[in-house]
Amino acid sequence: MDFLRPTTWEEALAAKADQPEAVPIQGGTDVMVEINFDVRRPVALLDLGNVAELRTWTLADGVCRVGAAVPYTRIIDELGEALPGLAQASRTVGSPQIRNRGSVGGNLGAASPAGDSHPPLLAAGAVVEVASRDGGVRMIPAGEFYLGVKRSALRPDELIRAFHLRPATGPQYFSKVGTRNAMVIAVCSFAVALHPGERRVGTGLGSAAPTPRRAVEAEEFLGRELDWDSRLDPALLGRFGELCAAAAAPIDDVRGTAAYRRHAIAVLARRTLTWAWNDHRGRRAA
């Protein structure tokens, strides 16, 4: 096995182009589990830990650009206000030790349907910045990034550099069902983001389909029916839950049944929209 240690982004891209089968490693919280259990024997590990820029973030021109390797702990501490949905989801990842190492870039690289960063990225409309030496930069909207169970739009010679998100202009919430308050892979999860300026609501479902996905019909329904200046109509809320559940395509597995997941998605959808709506109304009243 090779152990590659680029110190700049250009070196990293060159290493990946020369050896596309090299496995990138950042926090290692997915990669090392697979190696320790002999699930994966990569020909080479490409350690991105010395590419300092991947652990930085910037806020410029109204967009937050967050390096692929910024760990969850720092997203929680430093970006909780700008990216509240993602910060909430980050708080639910693993344990403090896992959050100190694990990153959104790694979550995207793994592209698990249960990854907790995906629903808030979808709901808030994130764009993933990827690049390769020979193909240059591609900006992939989160909604087009996930292609199948643990499959993404990333090409073999590409690396994830950052994700881009507008700082929240309205309330955002994330909620996750699991057996414990720590260390759980989501049975299912849901994120909602209000975009009051555009009178739009974004959604993201986790662990409820082969890929993380938006509930597009539910979003369109709210786009048509939601009165942004009034209380939330219970019938409308109920319909929103139904449409979110209908967007799910869950499976039965050790963590839960498909029927339970569909039910829980409806509950989480109603609950998170209610929280967000209360904030929205509260803010306007204040």
Place this chain on the structure above:
Amino acid sequence: MRVTFTVNGREQVADDVWEGESLLYVLRERLGLPGSKNACEQGECGSCTVYLDGTPVCACLVAAGQAEGRRVRTVEGLAEGDRLDPVQEAFAECGAVQCGFCTPGLVVQAHDLIERVGKPSDADIREALAGNLCRCTGYEKILDAVRLAAARKAAAR
């Protein structure tokens, strides 16, 4: 490959390291530091918790090569000579140690909490220790020990 890094303030060199090897394996099997425990090798139990550049991490999930040039502090590096760290003392005093397998990871993780948070609430303690499993104590005495260590630290400030 060769990995050179600082462990508990001393530069260490590990040779013939396999590229897929974990930091935990290097510490235990190559550097003779068996304090950090190996229980799950998948980040679930926290018994391998060490400081990496000042941040607590699961050593089983750090590739050895990722520690190159960095600073690691293990449970062996907390005491000063024969003088135990206040967190270690509190664990012993409160009966927070039974079989002891989880203790090194818990001690490092609690040490970090107390360094960062002056007066941790019970909720802070539970949150900080959420990634450390103990099969013996039922956790109550561990919570007692962390409260005691935090109170002593606050008093000494």
